Amino acid sequence: MRDYKKYTQANRDAWNEAMPYHQKSNVDKWDLAFSEKNFSVIKEPELSLIDSMDIQGQSIAHVCCNNGVELMSLKNMGAGECVGFDISDEAIQEAQGRADKMGIDCTFVQTDVYEISEKYHGSFDIVYISIGCLGWMPAIQRFFGKVAALLNENGELFIHESHPFSEMLPSDDLEDMDPMKIIEPYFKQDPYVDNDGIDYVGKTTYKSKTMYWFVWTLSDILMGIIENGMKVRHFSEYPDDISTLHGKNQETGPDIPLSYILIAEKE
Numbered sequence: 001m002r003d004y005k006k007y008t009q010a011n012r013d014a015w016n017e018a019m020p021y022h023q024k025s026n027v028d029k030w031d032l033a034f035s036e037k038n039f040s041v042i043k044e045p046e047l048s049l050i051d052s053m054d055i056q057g058q059s060i061a062h063v064c065c066n067n068g069v070e071l072m073s074l075k076n077m078g079a080g081e082c083v084g085f086d087i088s089d090e091a092i093q094e095a096q097g098r099a100d101k102m103g104i105d106c107t108f109v110q111t112d113v114y115e116i117s118e119k120y121h122g123s124f125d126i127v128y129i130s131i132g133c134l135g136w137m138p139a140i141q142r143f144f145g146k147v148a149a150l151l152n153e154n155g156e157l158f159i160h161e162s163h164p165f166s167e168m169l170p171s172d173d174l175e176d177m178d179p180m181k182i183i184e185p186y187f188k189q190d191p192y193v194d195n196d197g198i199d200y201v202g203k204t205t206y207k208s209k210t211m212y213w214f215v216w217t218l219s220d221i222l223m224g225i226i227e228n229g230m231k232v233r234h235f236s237e238y239p240d241d242i243s244t245l246h247g248k249n250q251e252t253g254p255d256i257p258l259s260y261i262l263i264a265e266k267e
């Protein structure tokens with residue numbers, strides 16, 4: 001088994017380094033947005049599916065919550081107890097600071113997902129995961145084991161993520177390349193090791209701390225969910241780029257799967 005801590009600690013450092021770049025571009029924007037009563041960033045196609053889950057009063061855990069804007073939106077939409085978990089100290093500080101300032105009742109906890117305290121086990125009606133979480137995970141089975149542990153009986157897992165298919169294609173910054181050319185394997189055992197920074201918000205380029213990104217196939221994801229005692233009840237694919245890396249694939253077509261939504265229920 002991988003020494004997963006080596007990877008998650010490196011990614012923690014890289015995210016702590018990245019957050020001030022993000023904040024430079026979006027702190028004021030989010031402060032202003034959340035000063036509006038009941039502001040929400042949740043949009044279609046996610047919105048209809050979230051609505052269909054009837055989140056009123058439901059307890060929600062957001063795993064990899066970053067600066068908390070999605071969880072605060074879910075709270076504004078009527079959710080009950082809301083707890084966000086993220087490994088980045090800087091992200092959690094921003095999230096809790098804004099929630100407190102705006103009087104939005106969310107709790108944000110700095111922790112590696114794999115080490116979320118057992119006191120949270122069986123506590124949530126919904127575990128919510130959005131774009132850019134699964135790829136940071138060095139062990140996907142173990143990750144979904146933790147997700148299942150957080151859910152209460154009949155609790156539901158909601159994922160809106162980038163599609164593993166897109167991992168094979170060049171990202172937008174590879175300017176001279178045909179965006180439809182397959183340049184990477186679908187089945188990739190080792191992580192990508194990267195020092196190119198993660199400021200997809202302000203697009204600052206910088207030489208960053210080393211970080212690790214793991215490619216999980218659809219079968220890795222589905223079997224990770226199924227083998228941890230959850231039943232998939234919804235799966236839909238979309239030609240929409242939610243990663244900010246594959247805008248060209250979305251714009252120039254042909255339509256290919258760039259994102260998906262999955263809902264599973266703990267049995």
Ligand SMILES: C[S@@+](CC[C@H](N)C(=O)[O-])C[C@H]1O[C@@H](n2cnc3c(N)ncnc32)[C@H](O)[C@@H]1O
Pocket residue numbers: 008011012015063064065066067068069070085086087088091111112113114130131132133136137
């Ligand atoms: C791309 S961001 C998620 C962004 C979020 N969906 C949003 O749009 O704001 C990925 C987040 O995963 C967190 N992360 C990475 N590895 C983690 C781990 N092992 N445990 C908890 N959080 C982790 C990072 O700190 C980062 O905040």
